[in-house]
Amino acid sequence: MSHPRGPLSQLRRGHEELVLELLRKHGPLSRGELGKHCGLSRTTLYDILAELVSTGAVVAASQQDGPRGRGRPAETLTLNPDAGQAIGIDFARRGLHVAAVNLAHEIVGTASEPHAADLPWEQRAELAWRLVRTLTGGGLELGALSAIGVGVVGPVGTVDPEDESDAGDESDPGDDGDFEAPHPVQLLLRERFGVPVLLDNNTRLAALGESIWGAAAGGQDVLYLRLSHGVGGGLVVGGSLHRGAYGLSGEFGHITVDEDGAPCGCGGTGCLETVASIRAVLESCRAAGLAADDVPELVKAAGAGDATALAVLAGVGAAVGRVLAAVCNAIGPSVIVIGGELAETGAALIEPVERALGAQVMPVSRHRVSLRRATLGEVAGALGGIALVLHESPLLSRYPAGPDLAPGLLRQEDPMNQSRHVAGRSGARPAKELP
Amino acid sequence: MSHPRGPLSQLRRGHEELVLELLRKHGPLSRGELGKHCGLSRTTLYDILAELVSTGAVVAASQQDGPRGRGRPAETLTLNPDAGQAIGIDFARRGLHVAAVNLAHEIVGTASEPHAADLPWEQRAELAWRLVRTLTGGGLELGALSAIGVGVVGPVGTVDPEDESDAGDESDPGDDGDFEAPHPVQLLLRERFGVPVLLDNNTRLAALGESIWGAAAGGQDVLYLRLSHGVGGGLVVGGSLHRGAYGLSGEFGHITVDEDGAPCGCGGTGCLETVASIRAVLESCRAAGLAADDVPELVKAAGAGDATALAVLAGVGAAVGRVLAAVCNAIGPSVIVIGGELAETGAALIEPVERALGAQVMPVSRHRVSLRRATLGEVAGALGGIALVLHESPLLSRYPAGPDLAPGLLRQEDPMNQSRHVAGRSGARPAKELP
Numbered sequence: 001m002s003h004p005r006g007p008l009s010q011l012r013r014g015h016e017e018l019v020l021e022l023l024r025k026h027g028p029l030s031r032g033e034l035g036k037h038c039g040l041s042r043t044t045l046y047d048i049l050a051e052l053v054s055t056g057a058v059v060a061a062s063q064q065d066g067p068r069g070r071g072r073p074a075e076t077l078t079l080n081p082d083a084g085q086a087i088g089i090d091f092a093r094r095g096l097h098v099a100a101v102n103l104a105h106e107i108v109g110t111a112s113e114p115h116a117a118d119l120p121w122e123q124r125a126e127l128a129w130r131l132v133r134t135l136t137g138g139g140l141e142l143g144a145l146s147a148i149g150v151g152v153v154g155p156v157g158t159v160d161p162e163d164e165s166d167a168g169d170e171s172d173p174g175d176d177g178d179f180e181a182p183h184p185v186q187l188l189l190r191e192r193f194g195v196p197v198l199l200d201n202n203t204r205l206a207a208l209g210e211s212i213w214g215a216a217a218g219g220q221d222v223l224y225l226r227l228s229h230g231v232g233g234g235l236v237v238g239g240s241l242h243r244g245a246y247g248l249s250g251e252f253g254h255i256t257v258d259e260d261g262a263p264c265g266c267g268g269t270g271c272l273e274t275v276a277s278i279r280a281v282l283e284s285c286r287a288a289g290l291a292a293d294d295v296p297e298l299v300k301a302a303g304a305g306d307a308t309a310l311a312v313l314a315g316v317g318a319a320v321g322r323v324l325a326a327v328c329n330a331i332g333p334s335v336i337v338i339g340g341e342l343a344e345t346g347a348a349l350i351e352p353v354e355r356a357l358g359a360q361v362m363p364v365s366r367h368r369v370s371l372r373r374a375t376l377g378e379v380a381g382a383l384g385g386i387a388l389v390l391h392e393s394p395l396l397s398r399y400p401a402g403p404d405l406a407p408g409l410l411r412q413e414d415p416m417n418q419s420r421h422v423a424g425r426s427g428a429r430p431a432k433e434l435p
Numbered sequence: 436m437s438h439p440r441g442p443l444s445q446l447r448r449g450h451e452e453l454v455l456e457l458l459r460k461h462g463p464l465s466r467g468e469l470g471k472h473c474g475l476s477r478t479t480l481y482d483i484l485a486e487l488v489s490t491g492a493v494v495a496a497s498q499q500d501g502p503r504g505r506g507r508p509a510e511t512l513t514l515n516p517d518a519g520q521a522i523g524i525d526f527a528r529r530g531l532h533v534a535a536v537n538l539a540h541e542i543v544g545t546a547s548e549p550h551a552a553d554l555p556w557e558q559r560a561e562l563a564w565r566l567v568r569t570l571t572g573g574g575l576e577l578g579a580l581s582a583i584g585v586g587v588v589g590p591v592g593t594v595d596p597e598d599e600s601d602a603g604d605e606s607d608p609g610d611d612g613d614f615e616a617p618h619p620v621q622l623l624l625r626e627r628f629g630v631p632v633l634l635d636n637n638t639r640l641a642a643l644g645e646s647i648w649g650a651a652a653g654g655q656d657v658l659y660l661r662l663s664h665g666v667g668g669g670l671v672v673g674g675s676l677h678r679g680a681y682g683l684s685g686e687f688g689h690i691t692v693d694e695d696g697a698p699c700g701c702g703g704t705g706c707l708e709t710v711a712s713i714r715a716v717l718e719s720c721r722a723a724g725l726a727a728d729d730v731p732e733l734v735k736a737a738g739a740g741d742a743t744a745l746a747v748l749a750g751v752g753a754a755v756g757r758v759l760a761a762v763c764n765a766i767g768p769s770v771i772v773i774g775g776e777l778a779e780t781g782a783a784l785i786e787p788v789e790r791a792l793g794a795q796v797m798p799v800s801r802h803r804v805s806l807r808r809a810t811l812g813e814v815a816g817a818l819g820g821i822a823l824v825l826h827e828s829p830l831l832s833r834y835p836a837g838p839d840l841a842p843g844l845l846r847q848e849d850p851m852n853q854s855r856h857v858a859g860r861s862g863a864r865p866a867k868e869l870p
Contacts, residue, residue: 008645013725030456039475039476040474040475040476040479041474044475090488222679235765237672237677238672238675242672242674242766243767245767245769245804246803247805248767248769248799249766249767251764252764256757256795257794259795263640266797266798266799267797268794268797323690325691326762329683329699330690330762330766331677331679331765332678332680332681332682332684359703359704360690360691362683362689362703364702365683
């Protein structure tokens with residue numbers, strides 16, 4: 001799971017991908033047949049195959065139905081169906097979400113477990129290990145595990161570790177300002193699982209997850225906004241997660257919506273997060289005379305047509321729509337996905353968002369961008385972690401198309417405002433559904 | 436210049452790139468030496484070489500200093516110094532800009548010619564042909580020309596041709612709403628020059644040009660804003676031009692800055708373009724009692740410390756800075772480049788931009804993003820056209836590093852607020868300098 005640079009290393013990875021692609025497409029092939037298809041020299045091909053066999057991605061077997069009469073049957077090579085399993089883990093602030101796929105890109109299962117916000121990393125890693133094992137019914141082939149994709153709260157990227165300013169919540173255990181060194185959870189998981197551990201921001205990974213398996217399945221240019229305790233998001237650009245020059249892209253929550261507004265945790269003033277986070281929305285409700293203690297109560301009030309709830313959500317939606325329009329004009333996505341707990345308020349929030357977006361996005365783009373609610377629920381980040389592995393690993397690369405991914409596991413009921421079920425194969429809990 | 440998909444075609448292109456890379460690095464090599472370096476089978480390598488020789492990218496020659504005594508000297512292969520010339524042409528609204536490079540990525544020259552805004556495409560293409568010929572002193576090897584990269588005004592992409600809504604100026608000859616069909620100038624140039632013609636929006640190409648040879652040379656994530664008759668821009672994301680899902684990215688001029696503002700040509704209200712275009716700025720000056728007829732007069736007034744000019748530019752700069760901050764928070768670029776005629780007002784505009792940007796960009800990003808004035812002047816788009824060809828053509832791919840590009844041709848005097856001279860080798864005019 002190194003990240004080789006330079007044309008020769010890239011070419012070698014290209015060769016590996018080609019061989020895997022040929023085996024996916026044609027099924028079992030002999031070395032000679034592979035050689036004819038791929039145009040590589042015998043030496044190069046045998047090198048590549050030795051590597052793929054040693055990593056367990058490819059297995060050799062005697063051909064059963066081959067031509068006979070010219071000595072012993074030729075050995076054929078085939079993809080190892082047990083190999084290349086990938087795991088995604090989302091270390092959210094107050095809970096853990098895991099998901100797993102096999103080499104055929106089928107989701108083996110997903111699971112979640114809440115925990116205290118201050119749980120130390122050692123215990124989180126231990127919890128992840130236990131959860132992954134239940135997920136696979138205890139039958140996880142760790143030797144065949146290719147890599148783990150992990151999401152954590154806070155900026156991940158190439159931010160200068162010497163800079164002490166910080167955009168995130170200071171109580172956030174993953175937000176220690178030292179982004180160049182391995183994250184503690186990378187070391188812990190690496191030791192526990194014995195495979196490479198790829199890391200990114202969990203909200204960005206949710207964007208990637210939604211763009212592959214969720215509301216924006218198949219979308220190459222996707223804008224994802226999460227309205228939760230914090231307000232953040234992610235951009236998928238040309239099918240890949242966009243990180244930005246210093247790992248701070250997708251910070252939609254810190255776009256100014258009111259220059260005379262409230263101070264924000266980021267150090268700014270009047271950021272979207274100061275009006276559209278869960279806390280800000282509940283406080284606005286309280287200030288207007290509606291005592292909703294949490295999002296479910298707000299959802300209930302909005303559903304019952306409470307005028308205060310609707311007015312507050314209309315104001316929030318207008319601010320969200322203005323920000324989305326600005327980003328849309330800059331980037332030109334085909335799909336905007338809104339996730340996070342506040343999206344559960346449904347039309348009371350989404351319709352005002354749509355109105356403001358429609359009013360401020362360039363008229364020529366208005367009918368080209370589609371606004372959708374997230375469908376993957378709380379496992380979006382874990383699924384995005386898997387997508388990260390699929391992106392980075394030659395053994396698992398090339399995405400499946402969304403709906404073909406795992407027939408029977410992913411059932412799409414309504415592409416617009418319904419959720420998909422993402423359920424485990426063996427005892428894992430189904431993903432949380434949006435109402 | 437087709438755009439092959441699929442692993443096999445991509446691999447073939449990878450092989451071509453590898454062979455060219457090896458010849459660039461090592462100089463002349465025999466077929467045997469190339470074979471050792473690249474790991475390709477003899478058949479594949481000979482195929483690739485035959486193709487490269489037939490397109491003129493590579494030439495075969497007898498080795499002069501090779502080992503003797505074992506038959507005739509081995510034939511060596513070398514890059515053809517006359518081959519792979521690329522041309523960029525910017526068909527701006529009221530003028531034509533051209534630039535050319537050779538296979539060594541040296542700029543052969545640049546040239547510009549103003550014309551009436553309503554000049555028909557046939558005559559523009561003819562003008563381009565004449566200008567390119569003067570540029571190369573009449574010695575352009577058309578047989579060795581690899582491709583032409585062309586910039587035009589208005590959206591270019593995969594916009595639905597049946598949609599009649601349109602974001603651009605209706606008098607704009609390139610803005611005919613039919614974006615799927617070849618642009619008329621593509622057909623005309625293809626016929627005239629006999630090579631593939633790649634097309635993109637000229638402002639986006641200027642963004643690409645600045646990111647490779649200009650103010651953001653070497654930048655992988657660059658935000659470019661042009662303040663001219665229109666207000667637009669472009670994004671370079673991970674070193675590549677970002678087009679967006681439907682060819683409408685970089686429309687910073689249509690981000691709302693005042694919901695109660697003036698109607699905009701795009702159909703919106705209070706867009707940045709309604710306060711920051713040349714016309715809007717000159718009108719604001721007039722309304723405040725300063726009669727500046729054009730940008731040079733405004734530049735003069737600002738330079739002389741005229742209070743009205745400075746106040747107007749301060750207001751414009753604040754609006755520009757707010758928009759840049761929002762886009763920065765969303766995308767996280769490392770460099771922001773401001774170009775267009777209005778950038779010539781210098782600090783009077785740039786300092787207010789910087790203040791507003793600093794106030795509204797996330798504090799954690801504030802010192803990580805650098806604001807610069809464009810340095811390529813009016814040939815930025817033509818140079819971006821060349822970059823487009825370098826991106827798309829295997830024969831010319833892999834960018835040179837900015838400053839090493841063409842020693843003696845590109846002199847950088849001050850990376851911050853001075854321009855670089857981009858002059859022709861043979862009688863072409865130097866690019867317009869910013870003061």
